[in-house]
Amino acid sequence: MNKGSIIDTLQQQGGFITTGEVKSRGEYEQLRHAAEEGNLVRIRKGVYAETSALANNMIDVERIVPRGVLCLYSAFSHHGLSTQVPSSTCIAIDARRKVRLPDYPIIDLYYWKKEYLEFGIMQKEISGYDVLITDLERTVCDAVKYRNKIGLDVCGEVIDSYLKKDNRNISLLHEYAQILRVKNILTTYLETRL
Incomplete structure (x- = not known):
């Protein structure tokens, strides 16, 4: 999973993703790296969100x-x-x-x-x-x-x-x-x- 597909998955899911939805160790590392860079926020163990998704409190x-x-x-x-x-x-x-x-x-x-x-x-x-x-x-x-x-x-x-x-x-x-x-x-x- 490249960085673009992590963002695509996040957008499809309203800006949220869980580690259970990540399929490989490499994808998990990219997810963790995106969180370290500040592109994602760790909400709680195993749950990450785009910062823009947190600003919008409405969900689908x-x-x-x-x-x-x-x-x-x-x-x-x-x-x-x-x-x-x-x-x-x-x-x-x-x-x-x-x-x-x-x-x-x-x-x-x-x-x-x-x-x-x-x-x-x-x-x-x-x-x-x-x-x-x-x-x-x-x-x-x-x-x-x-x-x-x-x-x-x-x-x-x-x-x-x-x-x-x-x-x-x-x-x-x-x-x-x-x-x-x-x-x-x-x-x-x-x-x-x-």
Whole structure:
């Protein structure tokens, strides 16, 4: 494997490669040498990435997790609802699916009932990738639903940021909250902030 083919492989895989994907000792040495030169970064044992891939935190969700939906922290970040920097990519899938994830990038899977994957989801191009992502109102409702997991401070920040947006749709927000069974909790949050 010459240096060009290491870069080609990295680009095909979104900028990441594992030593398990390297076929010979010579290829491994070229990989290690590229890391020493600063062309690659060692993420953890056996996982390397192009520096440009680290700058772009969006991944080809459809290739890695077909029909996966960006949600929670990834959606908070995209919609500008939180200052939290996602430490992983949050992807929702049908609760009955089994998915094998790569070593890198780090992905947190959320297993949702099929009916919860049928509303509040839009297709969008982000950083050159076509992805499915929860829409603005669904993202806020998910923050309320997962408030104990993400923390009440993050949930509050998401709601506060949402209320400052000109394109908010409060009636749609209430509709989604009803479906997700968080309408009473959401109403309480909204009453304290309006």
